[in-house]
Ligand code: Q46
């Protein structure tokens with residue numbers, strides 16, 4: 001197997017692009033794909049400050065690494081979720097990366113700052129762990145971005161993640177989610193701009209990128225993810241992709257080009273109904289936001 005660019009020995013094949021790459025050209029390919037996504041969807045403008053949501057996993061650390069290499073002012077943001085050893089370990093990977101790159105890591109801690117961890121919050125709110133966790137992460141991320149004066153927040157969702165979420169949303173025709181499933185959500189209504197610069201890269205590519213770049217990341221899945229619907233959707237899509245490479249890409253980007261606009265009016269109408277939470281000021285359709293309710297329920301437990 002030879003590198004499509006330099007004909008040297010290749011270390012990875014990317015069937016979707018019908019290409020093989022050596023280590024150097026693979027890293028370049030990843031940077032180019034991120035650069036293209038940023039450009040294609042107008043994600044970040046020159047001089048803007050980016051806050052990267054870092055979990056300690058491969059995607060978010062690779063994203064942070066690439067943004068720094070592309071010359072963006074990118075700081076990391078890590079949230080301690082209180083998921084036992086998994087959280088301790090993932091935090092240490094995030095800190096080690098920041099130190100190695102001389103980058104700034106902003107931190108928040110759910111148990112330390114708000115008195116509950118994800119397992120407790122999930123029980124108290126009678127929500128699935130990933131639902132309580134996701135809402136907490138979104139809330140703290142938005143708040144950190146606004147408090148820290150960042151222009152844009154970036155997450156490490158890759159093509160596999162986005163295709164799996166899209167698949168789930170289509171299976172259930174969750175039109176409100178479909179209206180918000182875009183790699184850029186503009187700022188406004190009390191939210192910072194949110195971008196997903198890894199949408200042109202797959203999960204396997206991100207793992208390979210970290211290996212090639214010597215980035216240590218937490219390999220174990222979060223223990224709460226077991227039974228998560230998205231994992232099942234990913235498996236199904238992987239089988240389809242193996243039969244016909246490029247399907248995931250066509251599914252996701254076809255949706256963005258041809259269908260996503262059909263669902264945005266509904267999502268935009270919902271945004272107009274938002275007002276500041278009585279307790280924390282975050283945008284919410286109710287008097288008190290879902291995160292403040294979660295904090296209250298967890299405290300009562
Ligand atoms: S950290 Fe949280 Fe994920 Fe764990 S509890 Fe679910 S959402 S799986 S990305």
Ligand code: ZN
Pocket residue numbers: 003004005006007008021022023024025
């Ligand atoms: Zn090469």
Ligand code: ZN
Pocket residue numbers: 277278279280281282288289290291292293
């Ligand atoms: Zn609130």
